[in-house]
Amino acid sequence: MGLKVPAKARHFSVAERELLYEVMRERRDMRHFLPESTIDPVVLQRILSAAHTAPSVGLMQPWRFIQIKNTQRREAVAVLVDEERMATAEVLSAREPEFLKLKVEGIRECAALIAVVQAPDDGTLFGRRTLPEEMALCSTACAIQNMWLASRVENLGLGWVSLFDPVALAELLACPKGAKPIALLCIGPVSEFYAKPMLEQVGWRQPKPLQDCLFEDAWSEPSA
Amino acid sequence: MGLKVPAKARHFSVAERELLYEVMRERRDMRHFLPESTIDPVVLQRILSAAHTAPSVGLMQPWRFIQIKNTQRREAVAVLVDEERMATAEVLSAREPEFLKLKVEGIRECAALIAVVQAPDDGTLFGRRTLPEEMALCSTACAIQNMWLASRVENLGLGWVSLFDPVALAELLACPKGAKPIALLCIGPVSEFYAKPMLEQVGWRQPKPLQDCLFEDAWSEPSA
Numbered sequence: 001m002g003l004k005v006p007a008k009a010r011h012f013s014v015a016e017r018e019l020l021y022e023v024m025r026e027r028r029d030m031r032h033f034l035p036e037s038t039i040d041p042v043v044l045q046r047i048l049s050a051a052h053t054a055p056s057v058g059l060m061q062p063w064r065f066i067q068i069k070n071t072q073r074r075e076a077v078a079v080l081v082d083e084e085r086m087a088t089a090e091v092l093s094a095r096e097p098e099f100l101k102l103k104v105e106g107i108r109e110c111a112a113l114i115a116v117v118q119a120p121d122d123g124t125l126f127g128r129r130t131l132p133e134e135m136a137l138c139s140t141a142c143a144i145q146n147m148w149l150a151s152r153v154e155n156l157g158l159g160w161v162s163l164f165d166p167v168a169l170a171e172l173l174a175c176p177k178g179a180k181p182i183a184l185l186c187i188g189p190v191s192e193f194y195a196k197p198m199l200e201q202v203g204w205r206q207p208k209p210l211q212d213c214l215f216e217d218a219w220s221e222p223s224a
Numbered sequence: 225m226g227l228k229v230p231a232k233a234r235h236f237s238v239a240e241r242e243l244l245y246e247v248m249r250e251r252r253d254m255r256h257f258l259p260e261s262t263i264d265p266v267v268l269q270r271i272l273s274a275a276h277t278a279p280s281v282g283l284m285q286p287w288r289f290i291q292i293k294n295t296q297r298r299e300a301v302a303v304l305v306d307e308e309r310m311a312t313a314e315v316l317s318a319r320e321p322e323f324l325k326l327k328v329e330g331i332r333e334c335a336a337l338i339a340v341v342q343a344p345d346d347g348t349l350f351g352r353r354t355l356p357e358e359m360a361l362c363s364t365a366c367a368i369q370n371m372w373l374a375s376r377v378e379n380l381g382l383g384w385v386s387l388f389d390p391v392a393l394a395e396l397l398a399c400p401k402g403a404k405p406i407a408l409l410c411i412g413p414v415s416e417f418y419a420k421p422m423l424e425q426v427g428w429r430q431p432k433p434l435q436d437c438l439f440e441d442a443w444s445e446p447s448a
Contacts, residue, residue, distance in 0.1 A: 009417045010250050012377045016243055020377045021270070023244055024277045024370055026234050046245070052434040053248045055372065057386060059423045061432055066439045073441050088353045099350070117443065126323070126423070127386045129312045134361055134406055135386050141365030142372070146248055148279065149373070153236045153244045162281060162351045162359050174442040182358055193233045199283045199350070208285055210276040215290045217297050218398040219341065 023153050028194045030157030030186070031103045037189040039111040043154055047187065050150035056139035058126030063140040066173055068113040076172055077115070077164075077184065078107040084163040102202065105161040111188025115169065116144060120178030137182065144183060157190035247377050252418045254381030254410070255327045261413040263335040267378055271411065274374035280363035282350030287364040290339040290397055300396055301339070301388075301408065302331040308387040326426065329385040335412025339393065340368060344402030361406065368407060381414035 048065060056062060068074045085104060089096045107113060118140055121132070128135040144160065151158035161184040169181040199205050215221070272289060280286060292298045309328060313320045331337060342364055345356070352359040368384065375382035385408040393405040423429050439445070 009379070009414075010246070011379055012247070016247075017377045019240055019243060020247055020373060021274060021277075022234070023236070023240075024274055024374075027277070027279070029279045048438065049434060050245060050248055052437065053245075053251070054369065055251070055253045055384065055421070057384075059421060059429045059431055061437065064437050064439065064443070064445075066441065066443065068441060070441045084354065088349060088351075091349055091353060104351075125312060125315055126428075127312075127328075129315060129387075130308065130389055131386060131406065137358055137361055138365035138368070138406065141362035142369040144362070145278065145366040145369040148366070149244060150248075153241045155233070155235055160279065160281075162355060163353075165354055174444075176443060176445075179443065182355065182362065190233075197279070197283060204350075205283045207283055210273060213276065213285065213288050214272065215288065217290065217292055217294045219288070219290065219400060219403065220398075221288075221400075 023149055026193065027148055027152040028157065028197065030159040030190055030193070031106050031198060032190060033106040033110040033157060033186060034189040034191055035109040037111045039156065039188055043156070044112055044187070047147050047150045047154060050146045051143040054139065054143035054146050056142070057128050057135040058124040060122055060124040060136065060139065062119045062122070062136045063143045064117045064119050064179070066115040066117060068115060073172070074107070074113055077113065077169070080164050080168055080172065081105055081107050081161060081184065084165060088163060098204070102204065104163060105184075106159055106186040107161065107184065109188075110159070110186035114185040114187065115173055115181055116140060116183040116185060117170075117173070117175055118180040118182050120176055140182060144185070147185065151187055156187055157193065159186040160184075161186060247373055250417065251372055251376045252381065253421065254383040254414055254417070255330050255422060256414060257330040257334040257381060257410060258413045258415055259333040261335045263380065263412055267380070268336055268411070271371050271374045271378065274370045275367040278363065278367035278370050280366070281352050281359040282348040284346055284348040284360065284363065286343045286346070286360045287367045288341045288343050288403070290341060292337040292339060297396070298331070298337055301337065301393070304388050304392055304396065305329055305331050305385060305408065308389060312387060322428070326428065329387060329408075330383055330410040331385065331408065334383070334410035338409040338411065339397055339405055340364060340407040340409060341394075341397070341399055342404040342406050344400055364406060368409070371409065375411055380411055381417065383410040384408075385410060
């Protein structure tokens with residue numbers, strides 16, 4: 001079972017490389033959108049096609065995208081997110097007032113709202129005997145990262161909202177048994193992109209340097 | 225807590241947009257590497273920096289990268305992967321002979337081998353009250369997708385190997401309690417990139433069209 005089709009490799013230049021890195025650096029998790037804006041369906045289709053070029057374990061392609069077009073349905077989703085926001089505020093205890101001042105989602109204002117649902121397990125064994133759920137989930141996350149970069153290069157914002165009860169959302173979206181919503185993606189025009197990740201910019205949390213995440217040959221972080 | 229720093233949005237052109245989409249289309253999950261090749265540490269650092277620009281839930285940055293430089297350690301990793309390959313072959317039953325003909329990893333030949341480990345939970349609550357493990361894992365997968373695209377634009381191959389026992393690999397890499405290896409990334413020069421995803425190219429499995437993954441307002445796939 002050899003590789004019969006000889007592939008002509010596309011060689012990327014230094015300028016092309018730097019452009020990709022620039023897109024990655026400019027990408028932001030957006031929560032502020034231009035209200036009453038729209039998104040061209042052709043553009044949205046390109047962003048979804050980008051998702052679909054993602055790798056997946058055993059080629060299982062476990063991602064499903066439900067675009068919420070109905071106004072009442074979007075409002076019902078927004079109510080679920082509001083409820084989870086309050087539940088999160090409560091467990092944050094000391095930081096509750098600070099959390100409640102943050103804008104954490106743009107469900108009602110964004111031009112397009114897409115729920116990403118992990119499909120019921122199709123039984124793929126290739127590459128997922130030991131970590132079946134994790135590998136399927138990682139495949140879908142790779143697809144979403146493609147959408148994030150695609151949105152940025154389309155000059156649109158994308159925000160991944162994970163503030164929801166997955167069981168309630170699955171019910172609202174009539175998902176079959178075994179399907180699991182993992183993201184509400186808000187996509188659309190923004191008035192500006194945050195200069196830094198929003199949580200860093202507003203002083204919620206500071207990122208760690210890359211060097212703290214790199215080890216050689218074995219885990220070697222000093223125990224905290 | 226307003227957004228004090230006005231961000232000047234970088235506007236991307238049509239040509240820049242198309243380049244990103246091209247990189248995504250050209251990216252492959254590689255298992256064939258040029259043996260005895262090397263990777264410039266500066267290049268590897270750029271790829272790891274790309275990982276670190278990924279989004280993460282609550283800015284938790286749960287990814288850790290262990291570069292396996294020691295030859296004996298790399299061989300020990302390769303042995304673990306060999307064992308899991310045989311265990312997978314067994315459960316594939318009818319497709320075992322076909323599976324065993326496939327090249328499923330390039331652990332021994334690739335220029336650089338990096339284990340990606342999910343850090344022990346740091347207690348972040350923001351955005352992960354209802355899906356704590358899933359959201360941390362998705363963040364790390366987004367970082368790996370950045371590395372995949374970065375490697376491609378550096379004209380290098382990257383393959384995500386998930387054929388390993390995570391407990392045995394964690395032990396081999398001296399990971400602390402709660403840390404979980406999720407990927408062995410093979411990175412390095414290749415003689416060519418597959419024209420299509422390798423599993424499609426060799427006839428293992430055919431991908432589904434994007435339209436099969438898109439729904440409106442609710443899940444609506446005809447029951448199989």
